[in-house]
Amino acid sequence: MPLAAWLLAFIGPLVIRALIVLGISTVTFTGVTAALNSLIVMAQQNWASVASDLLGLASIAGIPQCIGIIMGAMSSRIAMWIAVNATRWVTGAGRTGT
Numbered sequence: 684m685p686l687a688a689w690l691l692a693f694i695g696p697l698v699i700r701a702l703i704v705l706g707i708s709t710v711t712f713t714g715v716t717a718a719l720n721s722l723i724v725m726a727q728q729n730w731a732s733v734a735s736d737l738l739g740l741a742s743i744a745g746i747p748q749c750i751g752i753i754m755g756a757m758s759s760r761i762a763m764w765i766a767v768n769a770t771r772w773v774t775g776a777g778r779t780g781t
Contacts, residue, residue, distance in 0.1 A: 704772050705769070707769070707772075708768075719758060719761065
């Protein structure tokens, strides 16, 4: 068997698997990001309905920055979770029965 044919036989399924995972990861990340963004928009809209004296006190206490940090952490955690799961799926690590 020539070297080129062996490389194509070895690399071909891995490339196909990587493309499938990339598509699944993109769809998952897009869906979860859309849900998280709707949560952020809802929090921003409800923040405006808070009474002005409580709004001032919360702003002095740093609550808006805290909410921003939490939402950023959630976004990054989702991105890392999807990247790790995609890598595991492509490499086959962590699957049973293989």
